[in-house]
Amino acid sequence: MSTGFDRAGGDGLRRGERALVVLPDRSSETNSRTTEARLDEAAGLAEAISLDVVERMSFRIRQPRPATLFGKGQVEEIAARAEAVEAKVVVVDAALTPVQQKNLEDGTKAKVIDRTGLILEIFGERAATAEGRLQVELAHLDYQAGRLVRSWTHLERQRGGFGFLGGPGETQIEADRRLIRDRMARIRKELEQVKRTRALHRDRRKRAPWPVIALVGYTNAGKSTLFNRLTRATVLAEDLLFATLDPTMREIQLPGFDKAILSDTVGFVSNLPTELVAAFRATLEEVASADLILHVRDIHHPDSDAQKADVEQVLADLGLGEGEDGPPRLEVWNKVDLIEGEERAAVENEADRREDVITLSALTGEGEDRLAARVADLLREGAAVHHLRLSAGEGGKLAWLHSRGEVLDSRNEGDEMFVVVRLSPENWQRWQGL
Structure with missing residues (x-):
């Protein structure tokens, strides 16, 4: 699959380019995650598009600067560190305005990409279906419309990333706002048709004699690993953020059922770029029509509770909040194989006290039979x-x-x-x- 940095040219980048990750820690924000965990996630996003993260920094931002976000001294410190570690890319884990992005590039003498651009690049690389590519391209055009980046060669591409980090088109084609608007209008028409087709497919599935179970969860929680174990499939399951983008559906066996359908969905993430909200909504329409939702959690992760809150917020935005008229939900506490001793006992005891939780290891298979039996019971509940x-x-x-x-x-x-x-x-x- 072609991406924006398989090629060199202009100020384009290659896979493996050295990157410095910078976190603006705004004291006015309420965030239950630790600074270290947020840096880990930002680095994971950068590594998901094959950047080589060689250094990570965080700065307390009391009053964001309109021109650069960071203070003058902080920009100088970032520039000095980028030069010292020979980083060609500075990843800022925040949404930057076009002016801030340009001024930071001038101040650091490096290519700057913000959280929105980073996630868009990942989605551009991972989208496998026609709908996924259209959604990501629409989001990218919306993002770039205000940036006047002179790189629109992706308009002719059929697959892959969208070259947010530069490419040969960077110095060839001047940004054309009318071209963007026209292209966005065409994409919206195509997406409407795709949406109608998906609705027809869902209607047919509703008439089919098999229940549908949807996996949801924070990115990298282990959904695809569990999907592969339950379906004996080989869906991409890597230790990467957003390893799965497009919904995947496979047949599984459950006690007392002829068969059932399991759907793997895109991983959720905190501070999802507004440009991608529509793409998430379209992808997660499958969840709303499911018979049961399995919320897969990485119970070993230090920010598991905060990740759960992010997932529940997105589900609530889709009208699938707790207690609302939606499918029943079961929490799957994954990766218990990584927990030992008293901590493991405490997790198991808490899960045993709750009817809406089950523990397992998607990697080792521990708890797989208990999960299948519980899912079958829930599907029969209220019969x-x-x-x-x-x-x-x-x-x-x-x-x-x-x-x-x-x-x-x-x-x-x-x-x-x-x-x-x-x-x-x-x-x-x-x-x-x-």
């Missing part, structure tokens, strides 16, 4: 017994009832079948729509 009458020719509907519910009794009387079946409220609603 009611229904007495149905079918014609003898409706064998397909009988098969649907066997695979989606629990058939307690069935008998033939002439040209009719009488069936007693236990169905969940969701499946009863689906049955009525068949």
Whole structure:
């Protein structure tokens, strides 16, 4: 897949370029994460697009400077450190205005990329479906519209990243606002068509005789590893932020069910760029139509609680907050294999006291059977017994009832079948729509 830094040219960059990560720590902000954890995440984002993070710094920002965000002395310190470690890229873990970005580049004599540009570059590299690429390109155009960066060669590209860090087009093509607006309008039309198609697919799945389970969670929580274990698939599962972008659906086996469908989704992240909110919403539409949501948490991570809060906020924004009219939810406390001794015992005891939590290790498989049994129980929860009458020719509907519910009794009387079946409220609603 082609990306913005496979090539050199102009001030373009190569994979492995040395980078300095800088965190502006604003005292006015309330953030439950530690400075070290926030630096770790910023470095992880940079490494996700193959930058070589050689140094990390944080600065307390009491009064953000409109021109540079950082104070004059801080900019000089960043520049000196970048020169000392030979960093060609300065990654600022915050959203920068176009003016701030340009002034920081002038002050540090390095290429500067902010958190928004970094995440957009990752999404540009990872988007695998037509919809994903369109969403990311639209977000990128929205981001770059105010920056007048002279690099629009990505408008002709079909795949890959979008060269936010420069490329051969940087000195070839002057930014054209009209081109951007026209392209954005075309993308929005294409996305509307894609959205209609996805809605049709979801409607067909609702009529299908299998429940859908959606995995959600903070990026790098282990969703794809769990997905691969449960489905015996080989979806990309790396120790990288945003290893999965586009939704992936596979068949799984559950106790008492003919089969079920498991959906892996994009990882959530704190301070998601506003330009990508729409892309997240489109990707997560699959979650809203699921029968059950599995919230996968890295319970070993020091900021697990803060990550949970970020995920729940996005779900609430989608109208899937706790207690709202949405799918039931189960927390999956992953990576327990990394916890030992008293801490492990405390985690297990807390999970045992809660009905909405289960512990496991997606890497080793510990707890996999317990998870499958709990998911099956939840899918059957609230089920009611229904007495149905079918014609003898409706064998397909009988098969649907066997695979989606629990058939307690069935008998033939002439040209009719009488069936007693236990169905969940969701499946009863689906049955009525068949």
